[in-house]
Amino acid sequence: MFDFNLLSENKISFKVSNNLFSDRVITKVMYWLQSSYVIEWKKNEEFSEIKLVKKNGHFNDEERDSLYKRISQDLIDFKTRALIFEETKEIRNILLIKAFANNDDFEDYFLTKDSPT
Amino acid sequence: MYFLLPFKFIDIDDKEILVNEVGDYLVVERGTAERIVNREIQNDGKLFYDLHANYFISQSRIPKLIDNLATRYRTKKSFLNDFTSLHIFVMTLRCNQNCEYCQASSVVCNESSYDISYEDLDHAINLMYQSPSPSLTMEFQGGEPTLVPEKLEYAIQKSEELNLLYNKRMTYVLCTNSIELNDKILSICKDYQVLISTSLDGPKEIHDVNRNKEGSYDRVVNGIQKAREALGFDRVSALMTTSFLSLDYSKEIVESYIRNGFTNIFIRALNPYGFARENDWDSYFERFIEFYKEVLDYIIEKNKQGVFFIEDFTALIIRKILTPFPIGFVDLQSPAGIINSVIVYNFDGYVYASDESRMLAENGDYTFRLGKISDSYEEIFYGNKAQNISLSWSTESLTGCADCAFQGYCGADPVRNYAIQNDMIGFRPTSHFCFKHKEIIKHIFSLLIHRKDEVLPIFKSWIA
Ligand code: SF4
Numbered sequence: 001m002f003d004f005n006l007l008s009e010n011k012i013s014f015k016v017s018n019n020l021f022s023d024r025v026i027t028k029v030m031y032w033l034q035s036s037y038v039i040e041w042k043k044n045e046e047f048s049e050i051k052l053v054k055k056n057g058h059f060n061d062e063e064r065d066s067l068y069k070r071i072s073q074d075l076i077d078f079k080t081r082a083l084i085f086e087e088t089k090e091i092r093n094i095l096l097i098k099a100f101a102n103n104d105d106f107e108d109y110f111l112t113k114d115s116p117t
Numbered sequence: 118m119y120f121l122l123p124f125k126f127i128d129i130d131d132k133e134i135l136v137n138e139v140g141d142y143l144v145v146e147r148g149t150a151e152r153i154v155n156r157e158i159q160n161d162g163k164l165f166y167d168l169h170a171n172y173f174i175s176q177s178r179i180p181k182l183i184d185n186l187a188t189r190y191r192t193k194k195s196f197l198n199d200f201t202s203l204h205i206f207v208m209t210l211r212c213n214q215n216c217e218y219c220q221a222s223s224v225v226c227n228e229s230s231y232d233i234s235y236e237d238l239d240h241a242i243n244l245m246y247q248s249p250s251p252s253l254t255m256e257f258q259g260g261e262p263t264l265v266p267e268k269l270e271y272a273i274q275k276s277e278e279l280n281l282l283y284n285k286r287m288t289y290v291l292c293t294n295s296i297e298l299n300d301k302i303l304s305i306c307k308d309y310q311v312l313i314s315t316s317l318d319g320p321k322e323i324h325d326v327n328r329n330k331e332g333s334y335d336r337v338v339n340g341i342q343k344a345r346e347a348l349g350f351d352r353v354s355a356l357m358t359t360s361f362l363s364l365d366y367s368k369e370i371v372e373s374y375i376r377n378g379f380t381n382i383f384i385r386a387l388n389p390y391g392f393a394r395e396n397d398w399d400s401y402f403e404r405f406i407e408f409y410k411e412v413l414d415y416i417i418e419k420n421k422q423g424v425f426f427i428e429d430f431t432a433l434i435i436r437k438i439l440t441p442f443p444i445g446f447v448d449l450q451s452p453a454g455i456i457n458s459v460i461v462y463n464f465d466g467y468v469y470a471s472d473e474s475r476m477l478a479e480n481g482d483y484t485f486r487l488g489k490i491s492d493s494y495e496e497i498f499y500g501n502k503a504q505n506i507s508l509s510w511s512t513e514s515l516t517g518c519a520d521c522a523f524q525g526y527c528g529a530d531p532v533r534n535y536a537i538q539n540d541m542i543g544f545r546p547t548s549h550f551c552f553k554h555k556e557i558i559k560h561i562f563s564l565l566i567h568r569k570d571e572v573l574p575i576f577k578s579w580i581a
Contacts, residue, residue: 031517035546073128080151081125081520087154088123091179095123095138098187099194 001075004068009058012067013051018043021075025082026050029074119160119174122186126150127522129562137172139189140437140525144566189441193525196443196450196458199250201498203447203459206241206255206272207475208233208262210464214294214328232265233464240490241462242275247494252286256314258472260464263297266305273309290314295340296333303347310352313344317355317377319363319370327360338377350378358385361396364404367411371419375426382416383429384409386553390473390536402549406556413560420575432579434561437526440580447471449528449554451518453510456487456503466490468497470506473532485532506531509541517545523558527551 004014016026026048030039033052040051052067059067124137128147135143135150145164152158153174158165168174172186180186210231233241245253255276257269273289280287289311291302298313306313318324321334328334344353355374357363363370374382386405389398409430416428436444447454455470462468467486469475474485485506488497497503509531512518518529533550534543545551564572 028520032546034544076151077126078520080154083154084121084124084150087121091120091175091183092123092138094179095183095187095190098184099190 001068001072004071006059006064007051010054011051012054012059012064013049014071015047015049016075017047018045021048021079022082023048025075025078028078028081029071032074033071118156119158119165119169119176120178121154122172122175122180124150124173125520125522125524127559129559130566132566134522134562135168135173136522136525138525139172139186139193139441141171142438142562143167143171143173144562192441193443196445197452199248199252201248201456201458201460202250202252202445203254203256204241204245204248205258205459205461205472206233206238206262207258207260207461207463208268208272209260209265211264212259212261212294213264213296214261214330214333231260231464233268233462234466235268235271237462237464237466237490238268238272239275241468242272242279244462244468244490244494244497245276246279246283246285250285252288254288254290256290256292258292261294261297262291263293263299263302266299266301269302270305273305273311277309288312293340294328294333295337295344298340298343303344306344306348306352311348313341313348313353315341315344315353315355316358317341317374318357318360319366320373323360323363323366323370326362327358341377345378354381355379356383356385358387359405359408360387361401364401364408367408368415371412371415371426375419375424380425381427381429381432382412384412385430386549388473388533389549390476390533398549402552405553406560409557410560413564417572417575420578421571425578427579430557431561431576434526434558435576436580438561438565439577447528448530449526451510451512451524451527451529452507453529453531455485455510455530455532456498456506457510460487460498462490468492470503471532473536477532477536484535506541509534509543515542515545517551521555523555526558527554 002015002017005012007013026041030041030050033039037052037054040053042049122137124135126133126135131147133145133147133149135145149164153168158168158174169176172180211228245255255272257272262269269291276287289309291306291311292314295313295315305311315337317337318327324334324337325331341353341355357370371382386402389396413428413431416426419426433444433446433449436442437449443450445458447459450458455474459471460468461470461472461475463475465478466489467478468488468490469478470485470487477484478486485502487502488500509515510529512521512524512527512529515529518524518527521527530550531541531543534548535541538544538548
C-alpha cells in the first residue's frame with residue numbers, strides 16, 4: 001500500500017499495486033471495512049486507488065494510524081490466505097471426497113497427475 | 118521442501134493461531150503463516166515437526182495419513198449422518214408469565230385457538246419418527262406447555278406407541294417456567310422420564326424484573342425444588358438469559374445458580390429480533406462480552422477453590438477445540454442446525470426451521486415456514502424452501518466465514534441473518550452473532566495462551 005493520505009476530515013485515500021495484490025484480496029480486505037466506511041475504488045493498469053469515506057464523524061490521528069496498520073496487515077494476511085487456498089484447493093477436494101464418499105469407491109482414486117499410479 | 122495442507126489463521130494478542138481443517142490448533146509467533154507459505158520453515162526444527170505432525174504441512178503432495186485426516190473430518194461432521202434429532206413441539210402460545218424479553222411472542226389468555234390440535238400432534242409425531250436419527254429428542258415448548266397437560270400426555274403416549282415400531286432412543290424435555298408444576302404434570306414427567314428445562318435468570322431482584330412479575334423467582338425456585346424431589350435432582354436444568362439489567366450482576370447470577378444447587382450455567386445473550394430497534398444492540402453486545410468474561414473469570418476462580426461449576430457455552434467451544442467430536446449444539450453447526458438437527462412443529466399447524474422462524478411468521482413473514490404439519494416428510498425436509506435455505510447454511514461458503522480461523526468452531530444461522538439483516542447470507546462486519554462468537558472464541562484462546570496451566574485442567578474437567 002502506498003500514498004496513504006487524509007483527503008478531508010472524513011476521507012482517506014490510498015493506493016494498492018496490482019502486481020502485489022489481486023482484486024480478490026483487496027475485496028476481502030474492504031469487506032470488513034464496509035461497516036464503518038463507504039468505499040470508492042478506481043483501478044488503472046498499475047494500481048487501485050481506494051477512498052474510504054467515514055460514515056459517522058471525522059478521522060482523528062489515532063484512527064488514521066490504526067487504519068493504516070490494519071489495512072497493511074490485512075492485505076498481507078488475505079494474500080497469504082488466498083495463496084493457501086489456491087495451493088490447497090486440490091488436496092481439500094480429495095480430503096472431502098475421502099471423508100464423505102464410501103471409502104471403497106475411492107481406494108485407488110487419485111486426482112493429481114503426480115500421484116502414484 | 119514441503120506442501121501446504123488447508124489451514125486458516127488469526128492474530129490473537131501477540132500470537133498467531135493456526136487452525137487446520139479438522140479444528141486442531143497451534144499457537145505460533147505472528148507472521149508464521151506467511152513464513153509457511155513462503156517456504157521459510159526449516160525442516161529440522163520443532164516448528165516444522167509441529168506443523169507436520171498436526172496436518173498443516175506435508176512432505177508429500179498427498180499426505181500419507183490423508184485417510185486419517187478424512188476420517189477426522191467425517192467425524193466432525195457426523196451430526197449429519199443422523200439428520201434431524203431435535204423435534205420441538207410448540208404446544209401452545211399461551212403463557213402465565215409476561216417476560217420482559219419473551220421471544221416466543223406469547224399471549225396471556227385462555228383461548229384454545231392458541232393450542233396445537235390433536236390432529237396436528239398426530240401428524241407431527243409421525244413426521245418425527247420418519248427421521249433417520251436413532252436418537253430423538255421431543256421437546257415441548259410454548260408459550261407455557263404446562264398449560265395443556267392433557268395434550269402433553271397425549272403426545273408422549275402417542276410417541277411411545279409409535280416407538281414400539283421404530284425403537285428409537287427417546288428423550289423427552291419439557292421447557293417450562295416452573296410456575297405451574299402441579300402433581301399432574303410431575304406425574305407425567307415421572308412416568309415418561311421427562312427432563313425439565315426451566316428458566317432462572319439469577320437472584321430474585323433480577324429474575325422478577327425480567328419476568329415482570331413479583332414473586333416469580335420464589336415460584337420458580339419452589340417449582341425446581343418440587344421437580345427435583347419428584348423426578349431426581351439431575352433431571353432439572355435451568356437456562357438464563359442476559360437481560361440489559363443482568364449485565365451488571367455477573368457474580369450475583371453465578372452465586373444464585375450455585376445457591377440453587379446447579380453445577381452449570383449457560384450464559385445466553387438476548388436475541389435482538391422482536392425487540393424495539395432503537396435499543397443500542399452494538400453496545401449491548403459489547404457489554405455482553407465483558408459480562409461473559411467476568412462470569413468466566415469468576416467461575417474459573419470458583420473451580421480453583423474446589424467448587425466444580427461449568428460455563429456451558431465455554432465448555433461447548435472447548436469441546437470443539439480439544440476433541441474430534443461434534444457437540445450437538447445447533448447454534449454452532451455448519452451446515453446449520455436448522456432442519457439438519459432441529460425442526461419446530463408449531464401450534465398453528467405449520468412446520469418451521471427454528472423458533473425464530475415462527476416468530477417471523479407471527480409478524481407475517483413466512484420465509485422459513487417449511488410446510489404444513491400434514492404435508493409429507495419429503496415436502497418439508499427436502500422441499501424447495503429447505504433447498505433454498507441450504508444455499509446459505511455453511512460457514513465454509515459464507516462471505517467472511519470462509520476465511521475465518523474459527524469457521525470450524527462457529528456456526529451458520531441463516532434465520533438470524535435474515536431476521537436481523539434481511540438477508541440469509543448476512544453481513545459479517547455488522548453481525549452480532551459473528552461479533553459475539555468471534556470475541557468469545559478469541560477470549561478462550563487468549564486464556565489458553567496466557568493462563569494455560571491454570572485454565573486447561575479446569576476446561577478439561579468440564580468436558581470429561
Ligand atoms: S460468524 Fe464470524 S466468527 Fe463465526 S465463522 Fe463466521 S466470520 Fe468467523
